[in-house]
Amino acid sequence: xxxxxxxxxxxxxxxxxxxxxxxxxxxxxxxxxxxxxxxxxxxxxxxxxxxxxxxxxxxxxxxxxxxxxxxxxxxxxxxxx
Numbered sequence: 001x002x003x004x005x006x007x008x009x010x011x012x013x014x015x016x017x018x019x020x021x022x023x024x025x026x027x028x029x030x031x032x033x034x035x036x037x038x039x040x041x042x043x044x045x046x047x048x049x050x051x052x053x054x055x056x057x058x059x060x061x062x063x064x065x066x067x068x069x070x071x072x073x074x075x076x077x078x079x080x081x
Contacts, residue, residue: 008076015069022062026055 074080 004078005076009073012069012071012073012076015072016066017069019062019064019066019069023059023066024062026059026062
């Protein structure tokens, strides 16, 4: 039996929030994703908008992060999948 862990559950939910933060702007508002990338990276702002491959990569990594976070939070709460 798995013992519930509140800290690990919180970490899982934080992964879910980060995953949503990556996936939703990539799918719904590409200009918001470009703004996020502009603030994260150092140097000059983006000269051209992000192409479809970059948007797909951000959406995919966000979805994977969201899924892992959901799994971590579920297991940490002591619930089965």
